[in-house]
Amino acid sequence: NAGVTQTPKFQVLKTGQSMTLQCAQDMNHEYMSWYRQDPGMGLRLIHYSVGAGITDQGEVPNGYNVSRSTTEDFPLRLLSAAPSQTSVYFCASSSPQRGGLLTDTQYFGPGTRLTVL
Amino acid sequence: AQKITQTQPGMFVQEKEAVTLDCTYDTSDPSYGLFWYKQPSSGEMIFLIYQGSYDQQNATEGRYSLNFQKARKSANLVISASQLGDSAMYFCAMREGVVKVFGAGTRLFVKA
Numbered sequence: 001n002a003g004v005t006q007t008p009k010f011q012v013l014k015t016g017q018s019m020t021l022q023c024a025q026d027m028n029h030e031y032m033s034w035y036r037q038d039p040g041m042g043l044r045l046i047h048y049s050v051g052a053g054i055t056d057q058g059e060v061p062n063g064y065n066v067s068r069s070t071t072e073d074f075p076l077r078l079l080s081a082a083p084s085q086t087s088v089y090f091c092a093s094s095s096p097q098r099g100g101l102l103t104d105t106q107y108f109g110p111g112t113r114l115t116v117l
Numbered sequence: 118a119q120k121i122t123q124t125q126p127g128m129f130v131q132e133k134e135a136v137t138l139d140c141t142y143d144t145s146d147p148s149y150g151l152f153w154y155k156q157p158s159s160g161e162m163i164f165l166i167y168q169g170s171y172d173q174q175n176a177t178e179g180r181y182s183l184n185f186q187k188a189r190k191s192a193n194l195v196i197s198a199s200q201l202g203d204s205a206m207y208f209c210a211m212r213e214g215v216v217k218v219f220g221a222g223t224r225l226f227v228k229a
Binding site: 033035040041042043044045048058059088090092105106107108110111 | 160164208210220222
């Protein structure tokens with residue numbers, strides 16, 4: 001049981017390049033989310049999904065696309081990288097427990113450190 | 118407007134003493150969940166404790182307890198008997214519906 005895995009761990013891009021950050025979970029969780037963490041700040045939600053085929057925007061969605069074709073995978077695409085997207089990206093998954101949505105415990109991946117030059 | 122406010126950018130505590138990390142939140146939804154996470158220098162996010170808005174008792178998990186004051190909209194984390202390994206960033210978060218919002222964090226330093 002690997003939990004939540006993210007690849008790559010580190011990435012350097014040039015402005016204008018595109019790339020996909022991979023996220024996978026093997027816990028059969030319905031909910032998956034992408035966050036970015038900038039220095040000295042908490043996590044900000046980029047996009048999230050409540051199930052396969054369903055995605056929605058979070059707080060800071062501009063410049064990113066997501067898709068959820070399977071329960072396990074939730075890739076994050078940077079369409080045209082900008083220096084402002086330099087950050088650490090976390091993927092998380094969770095499943096509603098006894099009380100429903102509010103009681104879920106999120107499991108986080110190890111993060112991807114992205115630098116855009 | 119800030120949904121989650123953590124007013125202490127950094128805190129020091131002596132080993133074996135207790136420490137309280139502050140968190141206030143803002144919501145008009147009567148149904149919400151409050152969470153605390155620890156982020157050590159290695160970078161991973163570790164879930165510590167959860168409090169539901171309808172829970173009558175304060176949540177406890179080992180050395181962690183959550184001092185939930187609903188009328189004040191505060192959800193402070195209390196760590197008892199601090200250990201050197203508790204040195205880390207601590208984030209308070211609130212879930213409304215499917216979206217979870219995080220505070221800016223408090224860095225805790227435990228002194229030997």
